[in-house]
Amino acid sequence: MRHIHSVIIGAGQAGLAMSRCLSDRSIRHVVIERGEVANSWRSERWDSLRLLTPNWQSRLPGFVYSGPNPDGFMNMDGITGHLKAYAEISRAPVETGTTVLSVTGVDRNYRVATDKGDWLCRNVVLASGACNRARIPGFAAALPEDILQITPLGYKNPAQLPKGGVLVVGASASGVQLAAEIAAAGHEVLLAAGQHVRVPRHYRGRDIQWWMDTTGVLDMTTREVDDIVRARRVPSLQLIGDHRIQFHDLNALGAAGVEVTGKLAGIRDGVALFSGALANNCALSDLKMNRLLAEFDKWAERQDEAGNLGVPERFGPTLVPASPRLSCDLTGGRIRTVVWATGFEPDFSWLRLPVFNGKGQLIHHEGRVAPGIYALGLPFMRRRKSALIDGVGADAGAHADHIMRTSGLRVA
Amino acid sequence: MTISTQSTTVSNGVNTEALIGARGAFEQTPEAAQFTFHSTCDWIEGTFNRNTINSYFGLGQNHERKRTFTIEADHPEVFAADDRAPTPPEIVLSALASCLTGGVASVAQHRGIQLRSVRAVVEGDIDVQGILGMDPDIRNGFSAIRVRFEIDADASADDINALVAQSQKRSAVFDILTNPTNVAVSVA
Numbered sequence: 001m002r003h004i005h006s007v008i009i010g011a012g013q014a015g016l017a018m019s020r021c022l023s024d025r026s027i028r029h030v031v032i033e034r035g036e037v038a039n040s041w042r043s044e045r046w047d048s049l050r051l052l053t054p055n056w057q058s059r060l061p062g063f064v065y066s067g068p069n070p071d072g073f074m075n076m077d078g079i080t081g082h083l084k085a086y087a088e089i090s091r092a093p094v095e096t097g098t099t100v101l102s103v104t105g106v107d108r109n110y111r112v113a114t115d116k117g118d119w120l121c122r123n124v125v126l127a128s129g130a131c132n133r134a135r136i137p138g139f140a141a142a143l144p145e146d147i148l149q150i151t152p153l154g155y156k157n158p159a160q161l162p163k164g165g166v167l168v169v170g171a172s173a174s175g176v177q178l179a180a181e182i183a184a185a186g187h188e189v190l191l192a193a194g195q196h197v198r199v200p201r202h203y204r205g206r207d208i209q210w211w212m213d214t215t216g217v218l219d220m221t222t223r224e225v226d227d228i229v230r231a232r233r234v235p236s237l238q239l240i241g242d243h244r245i246q247f248h249d250l251n252a253l254g255a256a257g258v259e260v261t262g263k264l265a266g267i268r269d270g271v272a273l274f275s276g277a278l279a280n281n282c283a284l285s286d287l288k289m290n291r292l293l294a295e296f297d298k299w300a301e302r303q304d305e306a307g308n309l310g311v312p313e314r315f316g317p318t319l320v321p322a323s324p325r326l327s328c329d330l331t332g333g334r335i336r337t338v339v340w341a342t343g344f345e346p347d348f349s350w351l352r353l354p355v356f357n358g359k360g361q362l363i364h365h366e367g368r369v370a371p372g373i374y375a376l377g378l379p380f381m382r383r384r385k386s387a388l389i390d391g392v393g394a395d396a397g398a399h400a401d402h403i404m405r406t407s408g409l410r411v412a
Numbered sequence: 413m414t415i416s417t418q419s420t421t422v423s424n425g426v427n428t429e430a431l432i433g434a435r436g437a438f439e440q441t442p443e444a445a446q447f448t449f450h451s452t453c454d455w456i457e458g459t460f461n462r463n464t465i466n467s468y469f470g471l472g473q474n475h476e477r478k479r480t481f482t483i484e485a486d487h488p489e490v491f492a493a494d495d496r497a498p499t500p501p502e503i504v505l506s507a508l509a510s511c512l513t514g515g516v517a518s519v520a521q522h523r524g525i526q527l528r529s530v531r532a533v534v535e536g537d538i539d540v541q542g543i544l545g546m547d548p549d550i551r552n553g554f555s556a557i558r559v560r561f562e563i564d565a566d567a568s569a570d571d572i573n574a575l576v577a578q579s580q581k582r583s584a585v586f587d588i589l590t591n592p593t594n595v596a597v598s599v600a
């Protein structure tokens with residue numbers, strides 16, 4: 001068994017940022033990665049995906065985008081290359097091709113067991129990702145057997161799908177992007193939309209992410225929202241990394257021939273049943289968008305250079321079909337595929353510590369799980385941007401400082 | 413974005429502090445949040461019948477109210493009945509309106525919005541060929557339900573729309589009507 005001060009699990013942006021922060025503080029550590037650096041971006045994303053966040057917003061501790069197109073959107077090769085370059089520049093001590101099998105407590109230390117031997121350490125950083133598994137509703141088991149089920153983690157492109165109709169469940173960024181792409185490939189597409197967040201790509205002449213960043217929306221802390229549980233569950237924005245596409249919302253999908261209906265509520269006797277609450281979910285989403293834009297406008301009024309910004313805009317409401325369908329027979333052969341774009345969850349099944357709540361979710365305070373156990377990259381972990389490339393750096397820095405302080409205390 | 417809770421002297425007669433306190437308590441003991449409601453319906457004559465409603469289970473125990481409530485139902489004369497009470501579907505519409513209206517008051521209180529008047533007008537469309545068993549393609553229940561709110565309050569149009577939207581989001585009856593529910597009926 002090897003001994004080391006800290007073990008970081010995962011070499012995505014979170015693990016690499018943490019490694020950089022520990023190196024900057026001369027703390028000995030190792031990064032354990034089951035695949036290669038940026039494994040999730042390499043192997044768990046679809047072919048056409050581009051980041052929703054512009055290139056300038058891939059800032060990591062000690063590393064920024066320095067290419068020719070700060071306002072562009074990286075494709076998967078782009079973000080993989082970005083993180084590979086970061087790992088090299090930071091000389092991150094990554095052990096690739098090594099899978100963590102378990103983490104257990106041993107006195108006041110932790111044993112990290114891997115398929116290539118064990119480590120004993122004081123600190124473990126869980127940087128293994130927040131999107132390891134698709135969150136699929138239990139009633140998926142009631143789907144007729146001949147229907148192909150696929151998630152955004154396994155989906156690559158429409159060529160994977162059998163001919164015929166596709167039911168896309170979920171209207172966050174993944175759902176709307178896959179629905180549009182699959183419809184463009186000639187499939188009949190039915191999209192089941194529950195709660196969703198509609199925003200324009202550009203507002204008053206700037207990218208929406210510029211607004212979210214500059215006005216401090218992304219910096220909001222857990223203390224600044226009145227319901228953190230709800231804030232952590234907010235689905236991703238209906239956006240696509242393409243400046244030509246101002247709205248990638250239900251209106252755009254409707255215009256592209258996608259049939260939009262309410263949230264998938266259950267499956268009974270081979271029939272998918274949809275909620276009749278689509279209109280309210282659209283109203284909530286429009287109201288939320290307008291509140292966000294109003295916040296931006298208020299911020300702009302307080303700035304000197306508000307003149308450089310375009311004028312305030314308001315966008316037409318989501319057009320809700322008069323009577324969206326309430327059911328769809330899945331045994332008739334029309335629908336051949338169901339795409340579960342119903343969100344993601346982390347997989348901590350190897351973490352053998354009493355740190356989970358009744359729903360199996362990791363309990364943490366600002367990413368601190370237990371003495372010596374730290375999490376990174378979870379939704380709204382310390383700030384709204386905690387799960388984003390641009391947000392993980394500050395969280396990693398805070399954890400590294402905490403590790404310094406607590407290590408000092410233990411030595412004394 | 414946060415919605416700030418104003419501590420002004422808004423009074424819609426809703427004790428939101430108590431409701432928020434309950435949320436905290438239920439987080440600690442989710443079992444206490446398991447409620448069961450009852451209604452007992454006795455046939456009187458023809459399509460006329462009467463529900464009595466009193467006890468309910470919640471917070472881990474049974475509760476008896478000081479008063480027993482009754483809700484009667486019948487059918488109108490065009491269905492060859494005596495029209496002694498509203499039809500069950502109308503009671504469903506009124507339950508929806510009550511649930512949403514109560515929700516509007518609660519959300520308004522929480523958001524510091526003073527209400528002056530609130531009225532909900534509900535309509536439900538039914539093709540009675542369904543209940544008469546004339547056409548298997550026509551459902552028994554409502555094919556569409558519309559609710560129109562008329563609200564007079566110290567708030568912008570957007571804030572009022574947000575009240576109504578939030579009330580739907582948190583409404584039991586709205587959920588019951590928009591989502592399927594397993595219903596088990598047995599004979600004792």
Ligand SMILES: Cc1cc2nc3c(=O)[nH]c(=O)nc-3n(C[C@H](O)[C@H](O)[C@H](O)COP(=O)(O)OP(=O)(O)OC[C@H]3O[C@@H](n4cnc5c(N)ncnc54)[C@H](O)[C@@H]3O)c2cc1C
Nearest residue numbers: 010012013014034039040051052053100128129377388389
């Ligand atoms: C479809 C999609 C699009 C997104 N788009 C954006 C975007 O545009 N902009 C943005 O800022 N964010 C985006 N995100 C959010 C976030 O940036 C990504 O989820 C990102 O991958 C998170 O980085 P991470 O380092 O926290 O986790 P990951 O990238 O998932 O890295 C975790 C690493 O841990 C490894 N690992 C896991 N378990 C083990 C184990 N047991 N042993 C060893 N290694 C293990 C994995 O192989 C992986 O390499 C997107 C997320 C998704 C799902």
